[in-house]
């Protein structure tokens with residue numbers, strides 16, 4: 001196929017309510033585990049600068065906790081106070097000045113809170129972390145069931161606490177709007193709080209928040225309603241789901257289709273289709289899906305086809321042609337990359353070249369593009 005003569009979908013702008021992304025590459029949220037007291041610092045500025053300059057249409061800032069105790073680690077970003085919101089203003093400006101839709105993921109870690117940073121062990125905080133003054137804190141979940149044998153046992157949330165969480169998600173959304181974000185993604189995946197309400201493996205409540213699928217979805221839908229209520233009509237709302245637990249008697253793809261329909265009717269615009277995370281990686285309970293290129297695309301495809309909601313594909317998408325094919329096949333509306341963007345923050349710009357959309361570096365910032373164009377001409381003469 002002659003890519004040079006073809007209009008691509010990957011680099012066709014997409015309208016999401018009143019917001020237009022210049023292309024369909026989304027940088028997936030990536031916790032940096034480097035915040036102090038939930039606040040960003042120079043590392044975050046460096047990280048987001050690189051991603052914002054990389055050419056994606058949308059960059060989603062890392063999972064930011066709506067409550068202090070909802071952080072995965074001591075290094076997570078927070079959005080639980082106005083001061084935390086204010087600290088993100090420079091990031092919004094950075095993204096916007098690069099032509100990127102400024103986006104943020106909001107969430108609560110639930111029973112996967114009070115963890116070590118990945119490079120400190122990636123397990124629950126224990127005595128070995130005391131030297132860094134990082135003591136474990138009390139964690140919460142729908143039921144008093146730990147993520148795995150070696151994990152902290154969470155306290156089952158009271159209905160009053162559930163109502164407070166709903167309020168706090170809504171307050172976080174209002175803050176994100178006030179500081180200028182144009183897109184929110186709610187983190188409903190990877191074994192964190194919202195996901196644990198959905199999955200029958202982690203939710204064994206006997207009240208109206210547990211039991212039937214309808215009851216297990218209730219908290220998530222209340223959160224979505226609270227967020228949508230405080231989030232302007234013209235701004236898009238994404239929801240990241242673990243499409244399957246990948247475990248016997250767990251949350252499955254048919255459940256996700258039902259949930260997606262409910263989310264759509266409550267004003268969610270895009271379902272970001274991830275998977276897994278309900279149990280510890282070492283646990284035999286939930287192995288998750290076998291990994292391979294685009295291994296979660298079938299989730300995005302089924303949800304999109306069966307509900308008509310827009311979907312975002314994520315997971316082991318590393319090549320421009322692969323990304324374009326996913327869109328052309330009608331499996332997803334947006335392509336999200338994470339680790340590939342750490343490996344090469346300019347991935348979207350290289351993808352545009354690979355697909356023949358940007359032949360002469362004309363879409364690069366002129367400070368780089370001017371030089372790269374001339375270098376390419378010089379190299380062509382040599383070869």
Ligand SMILES: Cc1cc2nc3c(=O)[nH]c(=O)nc-3n(C[C@H](O)[C@H](O)[C@H](O)COP(=O)(O)O)c2cc1C
Nearest residue numbers: 028029030031062063314315316317337338339340
């Ligand atoms: C460093 C790092 C941090 C991550 N943090 C988050 C996060 O904050 N929220 C989230 O939903 N997923 C998070 N993820 C998962 C990614 O967003 C993405 O779904 C996953 O890495 C698969 O995509 P990939 O194969 O392109 O890396 C993180 C992944 C990495 C590598």
